[in-house]
Amino acid sequence: MRVVASSRDEPRLRAVAEMVAPGSTVADVGSGDGRLARMLASRGCTVIATEKTRGQTRRLTTAISGTTVRVVEGFGLRPLRDLCLDVVVISGLGSRSIARILEDAPAALPWSLLLQPMQDPEALAHALRRLNRGVGRARLVRSRSRIYPVLEVPLGLGWNGGPVGRREDLLPWFSDDPLWDAWRDEVLQRGQRAGARASDPGGRWRLHGEDCGPRRDVGHASTSLASKI
Numbered sequence: 001m002r003v004v005a006s007s008r009d010e011p012r013l014r015a016v017a018e019m020v021a022p023g024s025t026v027a028d029v030g031s032g033d034g035r036l037a038r039m040l041a042s043r044g045c046t047v048i049a050t051e052k053t054r055g056q057t058r059r060l061t062t063a064i065s066g067t068t069v070r071v072v073e074g075f076g077l078r079p080l081r082d083l084c085l086d087v088v089v090i091s092g093l094g095s096r097s098i099a100r101i102l103e104d105a106p107a108a109l110p111w112s113l114l115l116q117p118m119q120d121p122e123a124l125a126h127a128l129r130r131l132n133r134g135v136g137r138a139r140l141v142r143s144r145s146r147i148y149p150v151l152e153v154p155l156g157l158g159w160n161g162g163p164v165g166r167r168e169d170l171l172p173w174f175s176d177d178p179l180w181d182a183w184r185d186e187v188l189q190r191g192q193r194a195g196a197r198a199s200d201p202g203g204r205w206r207l208h209g210e211d212c213g214p215r216r217d218v219g220h221a222s223t224s225l226a227s228k229i
């Protein structure tokens with residue numbers, strides 16, 4: 001697969017890069033075309049960029065040639081086992097892929113993490129809860145006409161979300177974000193497009209305890225609004 005991040009991806013990638021302290025030693029797992037790795041290197045970071053297959057690693061090596069970024073091949077966190085890193089970034093993958101990568105890791109994950117899931121944060125909430133890792137800073141970013149979450153998972157912070165590890169458990173970290181309302185609307189629209197049925201017995205959409213109106217306002221959706229996020 002050839003991965004090309006268009007310039008429309010830049011706000012998303014920049015938002016991730018900005019949450020890494022300049023000068024950090026950082027691994028960019030699933031680096032794709034290496035655009036984020038380049039941004040991190042230009043912030044004075046020492047960067048290890050990974051890809052999972054031989055072909056993708058070769059393409060990445062070509063893409064970041066002329067930079068200080070070091071490329072390694074391997075699945076998820078496996079190639080990082082013995083490395084001393086300030087932060088591991090996993091960006092632009094689905095939540096389930098990120099969860100698989102985290103759960104495949106060596107017994108303890110000895111690094112801070114910066115996670116930018118593309119969709120379905122429920123799987124991520126589950127994984128973080130199982131791994132007893134909590135969320136520190138979090139932000140939303142608009143990019144390519146969508147809004148994406150970015151979550152910092154600092155080393156030493158235990159799970160600080162709700163008791164079940166549902167999608168809703170990730171929401172408190174974003175409710176003060178200026179993009180919160182827009183994100184909620186975007187999620188509503190996605191629910192409408194999905195065209196599935198609502199299962200909220202009260203016939204109303206709820207988002208993190210907030211009543212968002214009668215179900216008919218948003219068409220037919222498969223689950224509660226919160227579970228669409």
Ligand SMILES: C[S@@+](CC[C@H](N)C(=O)[O-])C[C@H]1O[C@@H](n2cnc3c(N)ncnc32)[C@H](O)[C@@H]1O
Nearest residue numbers: 003005030031032051052056074075076091092
């Ligand atoms: C959509 S690209 C994202 C690229 C970049 N990180 C970004 O944020 O735009 C996902 C990349 O992750 C790689 N990838 C997926 N699963 C992986 C895994 N388990 N280990 C390493 N790389 C993986 C894919 O090969 C692909 O290049």
